Amino acid sequence: MTLTWLQLVGLTVLGIAAGGAGSLTGIGGGLVITPVLTLLFGIPIHQAIATSLCCVIATSTGAAATYVEHRLADIRLGMTLELATTLGAITGSFVAGWLSREALAILFALLLTYAGSTMVRRSLKGREIEAAGQERYQAKRLPLGLAGSGAAGVVSGMLGVGGGVIKVPLMYLVMGVPFKVATATSNFMIGVTAAASAFIYYSRGDVRPLLTAPTAVGVFIGASLGAHLMRRTPSRWLVLLFSAIAYYFAVLMVWRSLHGGFAR
Amino acid sequence: MVEFSDEKAQDAISAVLRYGSLLSTAVMAIGLALVLWRGQVMPRSGALSLGNLLYSALRLDPAGITEVGILLLLLTPVFRVVVAAVSFGLERDVKYLVISLGVFAVVLTSIIFAIH
Secondary structure (H helix, E strand, C coil): CCCCCCHHHHHHHHHHHHHHHHHHHHHHHHHHHHHHHHHHCCCCCHHHHHHHHHHHHHHHHHHHHHCCCCCCHHHHHHHHHHHHHHHHHHHHHHHHHCCHHHHHHHHHHHHHHHHHHHHHHHHHHHCCCHCCCCCCCCCHHHHHHHHHHHHHHHHHHHHHCCHHHHHHHHHHHHHCCCCHHHHHHHHHHHHHHHHHHHHHHCCCCCCHHHHHHHHHHHHHHHHHHHHCCCCCCCCCCHHHHHHHHHHHHHHHHHHHHHCCCCCC | CHHHHHHHHHHHHHHHHHHHHHHHHHHHHHHHHHHHCCCCCCCCCCCCCCHHHHHHHHHHHHHHHHHHHHHHHHHHHHHHHHHHHHHHCCCHHHHHHHHHHHHHHHHHHHHHHHHH
């Protein structure tokens, strides 16, 4: 294994960008890391996903520390739903091992499209959601929440994303949890979900230290910087830009799958 | 709604997360620095086992240290679950003690796959 300066810098910059974007927009760096690694760096998608999972752990852990400190995360609810997400994550990770690179790329493209659309809708909805605060609540519809969390776990394990794109709406819209608590709790849950997946990828040899470490260190830097530069509410155009990028990646992933695939 | 002991639990959990991410990132960074300094590194031979890994870390093997850093990163959320379980136990919150132990059991199975 070698690591050239160019690779190191490239991976670290990617990490910083992903960490910063995740920190500023609240939307996963995981969605960005896998496509860039696959399309730009030419990394096999299973390794890219493994790297992405580790970076997702890095972002989640840092963010969750702050959310718990500020008493925003519902730890009990999170732990309950984690039963489902971790089981889903392990399942998803195994399934990913059985799928071809092209198949995973197409599934990833679907996720990117879904995420892009969610972002567009969210930016159009504006600030009303953010305003909802710390009112008392009772999480409802637990069975549905567990099922949804299980699905989010599968997606996380299979595609290397945090799954917040599914978990936050699930808690907020379906379970009646206030938006900020949903975001904080989702962040809290992502760490252990991704960890459960990551160990499975580790067992397959998909975790490459010289690939993962620079990116993860970059994510840490980016997320910390993002938190400092932070304007808690991301500007509308930033989120829209992000969706544009997501759609662009989706198209690229599909195109690559259909034209020559990812064989190296 | 939040009891005194719950405060301590949340402090403990956020501390684990905070220090875990700092430590793992530091170790990864050190490993990477060594990799760059040494240039070419030997790929890890042999199966992943704690013994192998600790041994290579003690020899200041760059790849080994980097890998230890990554493992620390992956284990931080796991430690967090353990701390949560202990906190629930201390609070005599049996329901959530059982739930956290359940989560721990699931993650443990996946760790076992990694070590096998």
